[in-house]
Amino acid sequence: MIEAKDIKKIYPGIVPTVALDGVSFVIKEGEFVAIVGPSGSGKSTLMHIMGFLDRPTSGVYKFRGKSIDELDDDQLARIRNKEMGFVFQSFNLLPRTTVLDNVKLPLLYSGIAREQQDRMAREALEKVGLSHRLFHYPNQLSGGEQQRVAIARAIVNHPSVIFADEPTGNLDSKSGQQIMDILQNLNDQGHTIILVTHEKYTAQMAKRIIQLKDGRIVDDQIVACR
Amino acid sequence: MIEAKDIKKIYPGIVPTVALDGVSFVIKEGEFVAIVGPSGSGKSTLMHIMGFLDRPTSGVYKFRGKSIDELDDDQLARIRNKEMGFVFQSFNLLPRTTVLDNVKLPLLYSGIAREQQDRMAREALEKVGLSHRLFHYPNQLSGGEQQRVAIARAIVNHPSVIFADEPTGNLDSKSGQQIMDILQNLNDQGHTIILVTHEKYTAQMAKRIIQLKDGRIVDDQIVACR
Ligand SMILES: Nc1ncnc2c1ncn2[C@@H]1O[C@H](COP(=O)(O)OP(=O)(O)OP(=O)(O)O)[C@@H](O)[C@H]1O
Ligand SMILES: Nc1ncnc2c1ncn2[C@@H]1O[C@H](COP(=O)(O)OP(=O)(O)OP(=O)(O)O)[C@@H](O)[C@H]1O
Ligand SMILES: [Mg+2]
Ligand SMILES: [Mg+2]
Numbered sequence: 001m002i003e004a005k006d007i008k009k010i011y012p013g014i015v016p017t018v019a020l021d022g023v024s025f026v027i028k029e030g031e032f033v034a035i036v037g038p039s040g041s042g043k044s045t046l047m048h049i050m051g052f053l054d055r056p057t058s059g060v061y062k063f064r065g066k067s068i069d070e071l072d073d074d075q076l077a078r079i080r081n082k083e084m085g086f087v088f089q090s091f092n093l094l095p096r097t098t099v100l101d102n103v104k105l106p107l108l109y110s111g112i113a114r115e116q117q118d119r120m121a122r123e124a125l126e127k128v129g130l131s132h133r134l135f136h137y138p139n140q141l142s143g144g145e146q147q148r149v150a151i152a153r154a155i156v157n158h159p160s161v162i163f164a165d166e167p168t169g170n171l172d173s174k175s176g177q178q179i180m181d182i183l184q185n186l187n188d189q190g191h192t193i194i195l196v197t198h199e200k201y202t203a204q205m206a207k208r209i210i211q212l213k214d215g216r217i218v219d220d221q222i223v224a225c226r
Numbered sequence: 227m228i229e230a231k232d233i234k235k236i237y238p239g240i241v242p243t244v245a246l247d248g249v250s251f252v253i254k255e256g257e258f259v260a261i262v263g264p265s266g267s268g269k270s271t272l273m274h275i276m277g278f279l280d281r282p283t284s285g286v287y288k289f290r291g292k293s294i295d296e297l298d299d300d301q302l303a304r305i306r307n308k309e310m311g312f313v314f315q316s317f318n319l320l321p322r323t324t325v326l327d328n329v330k331l332p333l334l335y336s337g338i339a340r341e342q343q344d345r346m347a348r349e350a351l352e353k354v355g356l357s358h359r360l361f362h363y364p365n366q367l368s369g370g371e372q373q374r375v376a377i378a379r380a381i382v383n384h385p386s387v388i389f390a391d392e393p394t395g396n397l398d399s400k401s402g403q404q405i406m407d408i409l410q411n412l413n414d415q416g417h418t419i420i421l422v423t424h425e426k427y428t429a430q431m432a433k434r435i436i437q438l439k440d441g442r443i444v445d446d447q448i449v450a451c452r
Contacts, residue, residue, distance in 0.1 A: 011366065013362075013366070014361075017366075036398070037398065038398045038400060038401060039368055039369075039370025039371060039373075039374070039396070039397050039398055039401045040368045040370065040371055043368075044368060044369065089369040089396065090369065132241075135240075136239075140237065140239070140243075142265055142266045142269075142270060143265075143270065143315040143316065143391075143392065143395075144265025144266065144424075145265060145266055147265075148265070166369065166396060169369075169395045169396050170265070170315065170392060170395050170424075171265050171424060172262070172263065172264045172265055172424040173424065173426075174264060175264060175265045176424075198370075198396075198397060198398040198399065198402075199425075200399075
């Protein structure tokens with residue numbers, strides 16, 4: 001499903017920053033992968049490239065056999081919207097849009113009937129425990145509540161792959177565990193989960209751990225007995 | 227130093243939200259306190275009131291014997307700027323200002339000479355391991371790097387009390403431990419540290435843990451053997 005070959009990402013600047021320094025791996029459909037590593041090691045940069053939100057400086061990235069180099073921005077957006085859910089490290093909620101409408105965003109161009117969109121969004125918010133905040137705005141929510149809205153938005157259209165960047169970073173362990181249970185359920189149903197985390201209890205739920213350091217993969221192990 | 231008596235905070239709305247439902251405690255100078263609790267339990271709301279960034283709906287809050295009700299916004303800002311450092315859960319860095327200038331902000335009205343301001347800001351950034359990012363802008367940094375800039379800004383003018391809301395939320399355990407070492411050092415020098423965290427290893431560094439649930443204190447214990 002996902003194939004990365006020698007991916008590099010260099011941010012320009014007076015002193016260029018090498019965020020990814022040649023990364024290669026394959027992720028099959030249905031896997032549950034955790035990406036771990038120190039702050040600044042390139043995790044979010046790699047997630048954005050995998051989720052078609054950014055292009056590598058060099059190297060090959062293929063999603064279902066299609067290389068990112070051969071797709072224009074419209075095609076990337078269409079595949080991303082249909083197949084991928086993304087939880088950003090900084091949530092990226094629309095500030096002037098209610099919680100319910102934020103979660104409906106991925107459904108806007110799906111062709112699904114509006115009542116059905118409304119039902120799906122409410123169901124996703126129920127799953128993350130936020131049914132009592134549907135008509136609030138993001139700046140009226142706590143940090144962890146905003147994070148949970150971002151998670152509801154990422155799962156609302158049942159995408160085949162979910163990229164979650166630090167989904168439990170602002171949550172207490174009980175709320176964090178609830179989120180991990182949701183991701184585990186989705187994985188049991190066949191969805192591919194790719195998770196960045198620095199929390200041990202979150203990484204331990206994955207079946208495979210890819211470890212980054214200074215923009216390179218230093219370890220990539222199947223974790224037994226999950 | 228800090229005295230709270232029956233503090234309540236109710237956010238208005240179609241359905242008003244009771245964020246704090248009568249909170250009372252005393253914190254003496256030089257303490258190291260962790261505030262823990264589930265997502266939405268009122269931790270950030272309480273931190274903002276303690277740091278003079280918001281007023282309670284009712285109840286008494288005193289800092290060094292002065293009640294927040296008797297101080298106008300200018301007086302609050304002056305005390306806050308002189309005595310308090312604040313690490314926000316959402317960092318709150320100025321996007322169009324370099325990392326170095328973001329950290330200098332608390333020094334702008336301190337009357338300290340500009341070369342000295344520059345030296346203090348560089349020293350704070352060195353402490354959090356970001357000397358290689360002085361002239362970058364916040365949106366060029368990773369999540370954890372932005373968090374560390376926010377921490378450097380909170381400690382730069384050696385405030386007598388530091389309020390840190392989830393300071394390790396986006397950091398791997400090694401970077402997170404470095405931050406806790408900085409806070410522990412400051413506490414050894416007599417600075418008061420008040421920390422919100424949902425991470426066990428962070429709460430365990432404190433000498434006292436206040437536990438919030440649904441806007442109330444359900445536990446307040448001195449933790450032995452620190
Ligand atoms: N500006 C606001 N308007 C309305 N309600 C608010 C506002 N800010 C916070 N709240 C509500 O008040 C409650 C407490 O919020 P607070 O941010 O203090 O929680 P918290 O303990 O810091 O949570 P987290 O761990 O998720 O950051 C939450 O239920 C939240 O929805
Ligand atoms: N837009 C940008 N311009 C320049 N440098 C950048 C940019 N975004 C990220 N970087 C740099 O690239 C490196 C990798 O960043 P990235 O966000 O991928 O790290 P990360 O592993 O997600 O870190 P964290 O755990 O702190 O979120 C960092 O050193 C960062 O400073
Ligand atoms: Mg990141
Ligand atoms: Mg909070």
